């Protein structure tokens with residue numbers, strides 16, 4: 001057991017917890033919420049936030065460590081790993097930005113709508129759209145992670 005291996009393991013555990021949590025919310029809880037169980041979803045989404053953001057922080061911090069283990073700069077550029085890493089980084093920033101908007105703006109709007117007797121559907125629709133985009137980007141990011149680690 002080496003430090004780089006443990007850090008890579010944490011990287012993947014963080015990714016599984018983050019993306020797995022969104023898959024469960026998007027494909028199990030959100031369909032039920034759109035059919036009338038919005039309060040249950042709002043509570044679950046609020047409770048999921050600390051776990052999700054701990055996982056996101058873990059993935060990003062361990063990702064930076066992984067970059068330091070890729071080897072000589074010239075080799076990273078030659079193999080194409082550098083370009084894939086740049087693409088992955090931009091996509092992860094986009095994912096984190098959407099997640100911030102989802103968890104701290106839309107989930108808050110949803111809870112406010114439920115508390116004031118308003119319509120929860122607009123916030124639920126926004127969260128559904130954002131989850132789909134995050135999951136689609138995650139497919140590309142996971143592929144790029146695998147490709148980067150095999151390019152060197």
Ligand code: HEM
Pocket residue numbers: 008011012015019059060062063064066067069070085088089092138141142143144145146148149150
């Ligand atoms: C700032 C964010 C991130 C950075 C800088 C980063 C960086 C890296 C690097 C450099 C590697 C190669 C590790 C190695 O070969 O030793 C890697 C592997 C990987 N990353 Fe990330 N990553 C980030 C976020 C993510 C996210 C958000 C996901 C998933 C949603 C992810 C999934 C993976 C996967 C599946 C691997 C392949 C592991 C392997 O087969 O060895 N990464 N990452």
